[in-house]
Amino acid sequence: xxxxxxxxxxxxxxxxxxxxxxxxxxxxxxxxxxxxxxxxxxxxxxxxxxxxxxxxxxxxxxxxxxxxxxxxxxxxxxxxxxxxxxxxxxxxxxxxxxxxxxxxxxxxxxxxxxxxxxxxxxxxxxxxxxxxxxxxxxxxxxxxxxxxxxxxxxxxxxxxxxxxxxxxxxxxxxxxxxxxxxxxxxxxxxxxxxxxxxxxxxxxxxxxxxxxxxxxxxxxxxxxxxxxxxxxxxxxxxxxxxxxxxxxxxxxxxxxxxxxxxxxxxxxxxxxxxxxxxxxxxxxxxxxxxxxxxxxxxxxxxxxxxxxxxxxxxxxxxxxxxxxxxxxxxxxxxxxxxx
Amino acid sequence: xxxxxxxxxxxxxxxxxxxxxxxxxxxxxxxxxxxxxxxxxxxxxxxxxxxxxxxxxxxxxxxxxxxxxxxxxxxxxxxxxxxxxxxxxxxxxxxxxxxxxxxxxxxxxxxxxxxxxxxxxxxxxxxxxxxxxxxxxxxxxxxxxxxxxxxxxxxxxxxxxxxxxxxxxxxxxxxxxxxxxxxxxxxxxxxxxxxxxxxxxxxxxxxxxxxxxxxxxxxxxxxxxxxxxxxxxxxxxxxxxxxxxxxxxxxxxxxxxxxxxxxxxxxxxxxxxxxxxxxxxxxxxxxxxxxxxxxxxxxxxxxxxxxxxxxxxxxxxxxxxxxxxxxxxxxxxxxxxxx
Numbered sequence: 099x100x101x102x103x104x105x106x107x108x109x110x111x112x113x114x115x116x117x118x119x120x121x122x123x124x125x126x127x128x129x130x131x132x133x134x135x136x137x138x139x140x141x142x143x144x145x146x147x148x149x150x151x152x153x154x155x156x157x158x159x160x161x162x163x164x165x166x167x168x169x170x171x172x173x174x175x176x177x178x179x180x181x182x183x184x185x186x187x188x189x190x191x192x193x194x195x196x197x198x199x200x201x202x203x204x205x206x207x208x209x210x211x212x213x214x215x216x217x218x219x220x221x222x223x224x225x226x227x228x229x230x231x232x233x234x235x236x237x238x239x240x241x242x243x244x245x246x247x248x249x250x251x252x253x254x255x256x257x258x259x260x261x262x263x264x265x266x267x268x269x270x271x272x273x274x275x276x277x278x279x280x281x282x283x284x285x286x287x288x289x290x291x292x293x294x295x296x297x298x299x300x301x302x303x304x305x306x307x308x309x310x311x312x313x314x315x316x317x318x319x320x321x322x323x324x325x326x327x328x329x330x331x332x333x334x335x336x337x338x339x340x341x342x343x344x345x346x347x348x349x350x351x352x353x354x355x356x357x358x359x360x361x362x363x364x365x366x367x368x369x370x371x372x373x374x375x376x377x378x379x380x381x382x383x384x385x386x387x388x389x390x391x392x393x394x395x396x397x398x399x400x401x402x403x404x405x406x407x408x409x410x411x412x413x414x415x416x417x418x419x420x421x422x423x424x425x426x427x428x429x430x431x432x433x434x435x436x437x
Numbered sequence: 438x439x440x441x442x443x444x445x446x447x448x449x450x451x452x453x454x455x456x457x458x459x460x461x462x463x464x465x466x467x468x469x470x471x472x473x474x475x476x477x478x479x480x481x482x483x484x485x486x487x488x489x490x491x492x493x494x495x496x497x498x499x500x501x502x503x504x505x506x507x508x509x510x511x512x513x514x515x516x517x518x519x520x521x522x523x524x525x526x527x528x529x530x531x532x533x534x535x536x537x538x539x540x541x542x543x544x545x546x547x548x549x550x551x552x553x554x555x556x557x558x559x560x561x562x563x564x565x566x567x568x569x570x571x572x573x574x575x576x577x578x579x580x581x582x583x584x585x586x587x588x589x590x591x592x593x594x595x596x597x598x599x600x601x602x603x604x605x606x607x608x609x610x611x612x613x614x615x616x617x618x619x620x621x622x623x624x625x626x627x628x629x630x631x632x633x634x635x636x637x638x639x640x641x642x643x644x645x646x647x648x649x650x651x652x653x654x655x656x657x658x659x660x661x662x663x664x665x666x667x668x669x670x671x672x673x674x675x676x677x678x679x680x681x682x683x684x685x686x687x688x689x690x691x692x693x694x695x696x697x698x699x700x701x702x703x704x705x706x707x708x709x710x711x712x713x714x715x716x717x718x719x720x721x722x723x724x725x726x727x728x729x730x731x732x733x734x735x736x737x738x739x740x741x742x743x744x745x746x747x748x749x750x751x752x753x754x755x756x757x758x759x760x761x762x763x764x765x766x767x768x769x770x771x772x773x774x775x776x
Binding site: 132135381382388394397398400401413415417420424428432 | 467470471475477478488717724725728733736737739740753754756757759760762764765767768771
């Protein structure tokens with residue numbers, strides 16, 4: 099596939115075209131991704147997340163500038179699960195362009211939701227893969243929001259950075275506890291704010307309480323039917339492996355303060371992943387999750403290809419009118435489709 | 438099933454036991470849910486969501502108190518997708534208890550994530566169903582966070598309330614645009630804050646721009662393979678149906694200001710749903726989504742029951758080492774399992 103050859107040879111235009119294929123979920127994207135797949139696995143995938151107002155976009159720009167200073171190339175994927183109306187993604191691109199424009203060592207892609215959040219997660223995963231294959235040393239994946247989208251980051255990223263800022267509300271504690279679980283590195287941005295020290299102390303106290311990122315792997319593995327099939331997980335002895343102590347980095351993204359230390363923390367975490375065997379464990383986990391989701395997709399598509407549309411509509415009617423329990427409707431469809 | 442009979446007869450103890458079965462995903466829960474299912478569909482399901490710091494828990498309490506004053510019974514499901522370490526859900530319960538304790542017309546259930554967000558969404562859906570069958574007039578479903586969890590609310594709720602508060606950060610605009618899509622009613626809480634009028638004006642401007650909740654149905658339907666099977670959707674003429682104008686309610690949850698008006702807005706929205714045919718459309722949509730997810734689950738379980746564990750582990754290895762593209766691995770597994 100010529101487009102893929104051009105991408106692998108460093109053509110930014112070919113890369114942009116492949117990313118558009120991926121975003122449009124074109125059939126041609128599957129072919130391109132298959133050709134790119136053997137060339138993936140080299141980039142350091144770093145997720146950056148946090149609530150609105152923490153200044154994480156500015157921080158991502160600063161991290162990119164610092165990596166460039168060190169001679170490393172950077173791909174940025176900004177995932178904005180907001181309205182197609184908002185134009186947020188395009189605006190974001192324009193702001194970033196001021197700092198990073200014209201540097202061939204940086205490639206920025208903003209992705210907005212087009213109605214399907216599941217589709218966005220899949221597209222993001224594939225865009226990250228294409229940037230990895232294109233040879234970027236580091237791929238920064240930035241997401242807005244909290245909750246599920248942050249857990250999804252953990253599936254794409256090797257190192258997850260959670261950005262906090264002082265004074266974002268009083269009842270934010272429970273919220274922080276939730277995202278602490280997926281953090282490999284914590285950042286208190288706007289560190290010049292007099293409340294920053296308090297925020298850092300509160301985060302440290304919660305880390306001490308919750309054992310940091312220990313819960314994350316639980317969240318990733320739980321509920322995945324095929325986890326049982328992974329011998330390296332069954333034989334893994336997490337207690338004997340060295341533990342990663344989640345660092346709290348203070349930054350001022352507007353001035354760039356603390357950014358070199360943050361980049362050093364990212365590098366340390368990657369070294370930890372490689373040295374502890376945790377990288378291999380996460381790779382297997384990610385592969386199993388992807389296989390899980392692809393199998394569901396494929397099996398459902400196969401079933402639906404055989405099912406009569408009238409029958410399907412009648413079953414939906416039966417659920418709506420409470421004549422048939424949803425589980426029973428699913429059972430009937432699977433049974434009827436089985437040869 | 439005696440437990441179900443007791444629940445339907447109004448036993449709170451039986452209800453609590455069924456909810457525990459549901460949360461533990463016990464086999465007995467499936468039987469209970471099947472028996473409860475014909476008794477569902479009567480309650481008004483109201484989702485309440487918003488970022489941390491907006492005061493939405495306090496607001497939910499006030500709405501419950503107002504509904505009680507009007508003689509209506511209320512179930513509250515507080516979904517807290519945070520750490521099992523945090524104890525957030527338990528703490529939330531205790532705070533609520535002060536206002537609502539001892540009132541048999543109120544039932545509160547807090548749900549915390551136990552590692553699986555997909556599991557949490559399913560459990561929430563079933564807990565709401567049990568409260569519906571138990572005869573509560575209104576079920577309030579409260580979620581923390583933003584993003585995917587809010588879209589999930591839209592799947593459980595008939596009326597979605599999005600709570601905002603003044604002064605929660607400057608770059609919050611894009612975030613707001615995203616959640617506007619799922620809002621049926623917008624609340625600006627902390628309306629005594631001098632910035633509240635500005636927040637309300639900004640929200641109104643975004644509503645005018647984005648056509649309010651028009652995007653929500655898109656998000657719910659998109660990507661659902663079986664949407665095509667729904668004749669009522671194919672023949673629906675959304676442009677001819679009356680449109681719902683998303684109201685912006687100003688409240689001060691601490692003092693209870695504006696809460697009766699908010700409850701009136703919830704009732705108006707329910708009347709709109711029933712009168713416009715939109716309720717039936719959402720019911721069909723929800724049934725199709727649930728069937729979609731149950732089919733995926735059941736098909737995957739059937740496939741995995743037949744697949745050799747060694748074979749599965751070898752395929753995961755092949756993905757990790759980039760020898761096999763994930764899509765190809767899924768294709769092989771499905772092909773091998775087909776008779």
